[in-house]
Amino acid sequence: MNIYAINLLLAGLWAALAGAFTPANLVMGFAVGFVALWAAKPLFAREDGYFLRAPRLTWLAAVFLYDLVVSSLAVAAEVLRVRPRNRPGIVATPLDARSGAELLTVSSLVTLTPGTLSLDVSDDGGTLYVHGMFVEDAEELRGSVAALKAPVRRAFA
CATH class of the missing domain: 1.10.287 (Helix Hairpins)
Structure with missing residues (x-):
């Protein structure tokens, strides 16, 4: 059932x-x-984790929507700026995905967020290469990707 x-x-x-x-x-x-x-x-004869997974997926959606709104506003402000201040760059972000579904979800959410783009994944699946529109500090971009990784991991647990 x-x-x-x-x-x-x-x-x-x-x-x-x-x-x-x-x-x-x-x-x-x-x-x-x-x-x-x-x-x-x-x-129910068998518990399939649905009651744990649904709130976690809801939290993941809320985190992503927040990132989506904040990133959209930052990109819109940059487009309207007379003198652009963007500093694009490529950052290697460590991943510790347990499954291909986790890896796919994180890379897709990064790509869907304005101002970032998943470029490639290392052969061992341990590193995600992300292009960022605003890379003042590589650690800041790694932190924003890590902020997406945690809810994805909980959703797939």
Whole structure:
């Protein structure tokens, strides 16, 4: 039994009962369904970690959205600036991904963040090469990538 599929079904039923399939109704239905399934957790024969993974994925989405907004504002300010102050550079960032899915997720989130781009991964998968638009300090860019690595690791644990 896939608990996630049941939660999606409950979200759809909530939106149907509300009378409109809007994003707000679907999110609310998903949240109410999650709480209902969590309360009924003892009825499930097997626990598959869904109730741990869903909050971790939500936290990962929140961290990424925050980075997305902050980076977008920085890039927009740079584009509007009369004298650009950007200092592009390539930084080797150490990775300690346990799986290919973790590696793919981190590199994709880095690429989706404005002002950064994943260029390559070393053959052993231990280093991610990142191009940054604002590289005043290489450690700062490594820190921002590390800030993405931690929630990804927790989400995939």
